[in-house]
């Protein structure tokens with residue numbers, strides 16, 4: 001019963017979020033500050049994680065290719081397709097749910113318990129829309145960029161680690177990542193990114209906006225937001241893979 | 246003038262407000278007093294519509310707020326200012342940005358005109374050199390004063406304060422009380438203040454509603470309160486022995 005109740009409240013909140021802003025200029029200003037806060041400030045972690053994961057996946061492909069007849073160009077290709085298809089979209093989504101999502105829940109949640117949201121309401125501001133809409137727009141816009149960045153850094157990670165351990169030469173690796181490339185994989189993942197971005201921003205905002213109590217409750221709401229977002233990301237990954245492939 | 250009629254409010258099974266009616270006058274500091282947990286905050290938030298009442302009516306100068314559509318409520322909200330218990334300043338903004346926020350959102354004034362109004366309100370609450378600080382850098386008393394400045398920046402007709410001096414030392418409390426009182430009189434607004442502080446009651450209680458466990462027990466003003474025959478109110482007032490003494494001295498005179 002609880003889950004239906006929560007889902008109903010989630011959609012009711014979304015309805016309030018997508019209503020006409022009181023003043024466009026303030027919302028736009030807010031959106032840019034969220035793009036900076038949620039998007040640009042995530043570039044570092046995305047780069048670091050992607051370099052490592054690209055390196056690790058390159059090693060895994062190399063060490064599991066026990067048949068000496070297979071060309072080593074497959075190593076670069078394997079790394080590229082894992083990055084493009086799942087790692088840079090889904091795994092990044094899970095990581096971003098932890099980083100961006102908990103940030104959103106705790107920010108909105110602490111505004112709730114300190115009555116800052118009531119303050120907005122009493123001024124006649126639609127607090128749901130003012131606080132949440134810019135975050136959703138920012139995350140949905142930024143996620144495809146972070147995705148492309150992640151693929152790029154993952155490929156670089158492979159190019160560093162593969163030759164360093166002697167599994168593949170730089171030339172073969174570079175040839176590998178350029179061979180039999182399917183552009184649709186990228187399109188497919190970009191669509192997933194838009195969906196994941198929306199899920200991350202809206203679900204964590206929902207958990208923050210509906211917090212009751214104090215600082216302790218904000219903490220547990222953050223945890224619940226991340227767990228729920230992660231589950232929904234995987235469910236939607238499944239659905240979209242089934243639908244779009 | 247704000248009039249409330251037969252207000253009921255419950256959460257789940259728990260009845261928090263039971264049949265409360267009262268008239269809050271314009272140009273006076275109207276107090277809602279009672280022990281912690283008696284329902285003051287719930288009553289105040291019901292009056293401004295942050296809680297929906299179960300039944301009863303709320304009139305803002307004869308406009309029935311309870312029957313209003315969301316759109317008109319939002320409009321009426323621009324005539325309200327509210328000071329929350331913890332100040333509720335936006336911590337992502339500076340003092341000045343906090344006070345300017347309602348103007349940024351709703352007014353068509355130029356930046357210079359807005360700044361003038363912001364400076365005027367901050368001066369009104371005696372803040373002059375902290376405009377660029379963030380809320381985490383100022384004291385509790387200052388937060389309350391900034392919150393008052395933000396609440397009056399749109400020239401409201403109605404001002405609400407939830408325990409404006411809780412957590413403050415007695416001297417700062419007095420300053421805040423005086424400030425709210427003078428703003429009320431100067432701007433001829435209708436002010437409702439929640440408090441459990443007897444000092445405030447005796448300083449600025451023009452029109453007082455005493456509630457106990459969600460029921461209205463007594464109404465009157467600060468002159469009448471010491472002479473009360475009401476058992477529950479006596480317990481509340483004379484919990485502080487000092488007021489017993491003041492009453493006894495008065496009787497001797």
Ligand SMILES: Nc1ncnc2c1ncn2[C@@H]1O[C@H](COP(=O)(O)OP(=O)(O)O)[C@@H](O)[C@H]1O
Nearest residue numbers: 256259261279280281282283284285286287288
């Ligand atoms: N959102 C809520 N849900 C359930 N009960 C509440 C809620 N808000 C307040 N209450 C209950 O209402 C009663 C009155 O609370 P309140 O108005 O905050 O008292 P106070 O007079 O100290 O301001 C308390 O018993 C409190 O537990």
Ligand SMILES: [Mg+2]
Nearest residue numbers: 285286287408
């Ligand atoms: Mg209270």
